[in-house]
Amino acid sequence: MNMHSPMNNCSIRSVTAGQLAAVAQECLDQQMRFLMAWHDWEGQQCVVRYLLSQKDNPEFVLLELRGTDTIPSLAALVPLLGWYEREMQDLGGLHFTGHPEPFPLIIHEGFSIPQPPLGINGSSGHLSGLYQPPTMPEVQGDQVQDLYWGPVRADVVETGEFHYSYIGEAILHYHPRLFFKHRGMEARFAGQDAQRSVYLAERVSGVGSACHALAYCQAVENAWGIEVPPRAQLLRVILVELERLYNHFHYFGQLSKTTTLKVGAATGFLMEEKVKQLAGELTGSRYLRSLLRVGGLRRDLQAEHLAHALEPIIDEGEAYLDRLQQTATHLDRLMGTGVLSPSAAFDQGATGPVARASGLDRDLRRDHPYAAYHKLRFNVPVRQKGDAMARSDVRGEALREAIALLVQASGRLKAGPVHAEFDVPGGAQQGLGWAETPRGTLIYAVRIEDGRLQRVKIKSPSFSNWRVFPLTVHGTNMMDYAINEASFGLTIAGCDR
Amino acid sequence: MPLWTWTGLKAGKAATRWPQSGPDGQEGVLGMPRLDIAACRSGCDLCVESCPTQAIHQVDGEPVIDYGRCIVCQRCVEECPEGAMQSSYDWAFGVRQRSDLIWSAALESAEAADLRKRIAASQRRSLHIRHVDAGSCNACESEISALDNPFYNLHRLGIFFTPSPRFADLLMVTGPVTAPMHDVLLATWEAMPEPRSVMATGTCAVSGAPMDEGYAGGSGLEGILPVDIWLPGCPPNPAALIHALLLLVERMPQKVTGGQYAQ
Known part of the structure; x- marks a missing residue:
């Protein structure tokens, strides 16, 4: 087969099933980090790809395994791949031998699908079945109680079902069952016009609309070799940093809510609202939707005076963060809560503020610059302790950095076109696009033929962090659970897709 | 240690009094596109083509919009050469009857x-x-x-x-x-x-x-x-x-x- 074209920004290495484990170990020894794995069918040939980042090198490494759908599992060596492999089993019909957790992940017990929707023959038929409680490992003991919480839980929250085995206050084991919200997003892209599908990316995770649209557009631009004009690059930074700003204010509102700091919660949510109102005024959409397109922006934005409009938000935001930082009752609940060790964060694939709070100094904006980030100055906050306090500290600094980036980017805007002119190339291309979302690494991998999408893989940050989160719950206590969950700042829509 | 209650009281009321009075907070937020049927050119179906969610169909040469499928992406507004689809601030779109979300030239509501x-x-x-x-x-x-x-x-x-x-x-x-x-x-x-x-x-x-x-x-x-x-x-x-x-x-x-x- 010669229909595969090389992906940019990647050095590609072909491996066989027999070499896979040894090559993976070699990569780990060279301090590379696995980011994601996905499968594709090129003609009738199965291709599995593993994407890795290198230390101090913006070029990614791509391992390609062609020609077999039965593959040795790497989950024991690289635990974070466990979920990707299970997803490929559920949706792609692949087989991973020697998987330590060989159970379905996306398809719930009691549910079935006529054929794997991302399998060799494509999607047909519908997921169907009846709700069943999950089969859980038996936890026996005199005082042990089991609590199934969800899928419909208190408050306005996303759907998920949480299972706790506990004695009194002490949690022995915790297991979240997700994917109630699985909408088959990756399959929705297949066959669609690559230029028109930005609206789908915007609807993978609503509170990450701008970052998803950006990562998607960058993937297609990467595939087609499109150079986006400077004004559009700066405006793109402004859109995604506004998204970061409202998400981080929401985070502090939610965190304060769990530590029962009522005014603190109200202030955080009010600040979030102010940023969303500003976004609505600036762009016509509170979620910054309907602006990005392949090649740039759909229309120009008058963002030159953004710094002025942000002034009240900057002042109130600073005072708010300072007050939180001085509130002992709030900080007491964060210190030592939900500790994630650096090694667990690395092995299990933690990303974004969660990873940076556990000592992993990574940020795509700095390490693999995109849009206009290489022209802007910002710090990447890192903490070592890995507790809720560290996660909150990292978010607080990131919030301040987002404001600084907004002021910088709007001050550097110069008149110019906001999208590139280009012709859609015929033939086959592949591209990779990424963004550092408020929650961490987001990656889109696309394969296009004659302008139509053949395969889109979405690696969302919450898919990574939901895998990590339970490790910080086992052996802790019920009173801290909500605080710990809030300190992770997870979404379910992005994870479930 | 900050006095949160005092800070909250000092900040005063943040709540709008909308809908009685005061701002609704949606300044500039775009709603569903509006159809100006008089400006619509018969036979053109660019809006139908542009809609990613098939909210627009053509019946007898004129567009029929189902706002129940609209995701406010504004594509039809950009594509319409006659300006018949216009951006609007119409977002208060709650209705009792599903049929009220379908644009109809002949209005008769009983x-x-x-x-x-x-x-x-x-x-x-x-x-x-x-x-x-x-x-x-x-x-x-x-x-x-x-x-x-x-x-x-x-x-x-x-x-x-x-x-x-x-x-x-x-x-x-x-x-x-x-x-x-x-x-x-x-x-x-x-x-x-x-x-x-x-x-x-x-x-x-x-x-x-x-x-x-x-x-x-x-x-x-x-x-x-x-x-x-x-x-x-x-x-x-x-x-x-x-x-x-x-x-x-x-x-x-x-x-x-x-x-x-x-x-």
Whole structure:
């Protein structure tokens, strides 16, 4: 087969099933980090790809395994791949031998699908079945109680079902069952016009609309070799940093809510609202939707005076963060809560503020610059302790950095076109696009033929962090659970897709 | 140690008094595109082509819009060469009849006659909501949660969220209803005491668009639950949500009839 074209920004290495484990170990020894794995069918040939980042090198490494759908599992060596492999089993019909957790992940017990929707023959038929409680490992003991919480839980929250085995206050084991919200997003892209599908990316995770649209557009631009004009690059930074700003204010509102700091919660949510109102005024959409397109922006934005409009938000935001930082009752609940060790964060694939709070100094904006980030100055906050306090500290600094980036980017805007002119190339291309979302690494991998999408893989940050989160719950206590969950700042829509 | 209560009191009221007076907070937020049928050129179907969710069809050379499938992406506005599709701030799109979301040239509304007076009267001043996420992208949850922020301060209107369906008057559903959520959603509705209402919240819940079809999509609430209020929007903004809630309890009039927005 010669229909595969090389992906940019990647050095590609072909491996066989027999070499896979040894090559993976070699990569780990060279301090590379696995980011994601996905499968594709090129003609009738199965291709599995593993994407890795290198230390101090913006070029990614791509391992390609062609020609077999039965593959040795790497989950024991690289635990974070466990979920990707299970997803490929559920949706792609692949087989991973020697998987330590060989159970379905996306398809719930009691549910079935006529054929794997991302399998060799494509999607047909519908997921169907009846709700069943999950089969859980038996936890026996005199005082042990089991609590199934969800899928419909208190408050306005996303759907998920949480299972706790506990004695009194002490949690022995915790297991979240997700994917109630699985909408088959990756399959929705297949066959669609690559230029028109930005609206789908915007609807993978609503509170990450701008970052998803950006990562998607960058993937297609990467595939087609499109150079986006400077004004559009700066405006793109402004859109995604506004998204970061409202998400981080929401985070502090939610965190304060769990530590029962009522005014603190109200202030955080009010600040979030102010940023969303500003976004609505600036762009016509509170979620910054309907602006990005392949090649740039759909229309120009008058963002030159953004710094002025942000002034009240900057002042109130600073005072708010300072007050939180001085509130002992709030900080007491964060210190030592939900500790994630650096090694667990690395092995299990933690990303974004969660990873940076556990000592992993990574940020795509700095390490693999995109849009206009290489022209802007910002710090990447890192903490070592890995507790809720560290996660909150990292978010607080990131919030301040987002404001600084907004002021910088709007001050550097110069008149110019906001999208590139280009012709859609015929033939086959592949591209990779990424963004550092408020929650961490987001990656889109696309394969296009004659302008139509053949395969889109979405690696969302919450898919990574939901895998990590339970490790910080086992052996802790019920009173801290909500605080710990809030300190992770997870979404379910992005994870479930 | 900061005095949070004092800080809160000093900050004063942040809540708007909307809809009585004051801002609705949606300055500049675009709503559903408006159709100026007089400007529409017969036979052109660029708007139909441009719509990613098939909300626009052509009947006898003229467009017919189903706002229940609109995700406010504004593509038709950009594509229409005649300016017949115009950006608008029409977002208060909650309606009682699904058919009112379909644009119709011949307007004749007699629906107001059979409003359910008794139920509405009993809930007019106090409404308790149970929300269920049936597969949303989380933008709807984000806007529904915003109702409790100090600006919208939903409590001022006597409307509250309740953890238990047993105490709920209204089931607020978001998302297209994915397969694993189907039975869960029905069980929640069955746990509610009568009289009970249902609001299809957001375009996904109204029609499934753009999350219908596919192996794991859904077509919204039609045929699943008896819907009292249909509110498209992607997502509906907090003021549109408040309008729809007050429409349910007959404290605000419906704005949209036959797909057309009252001035």
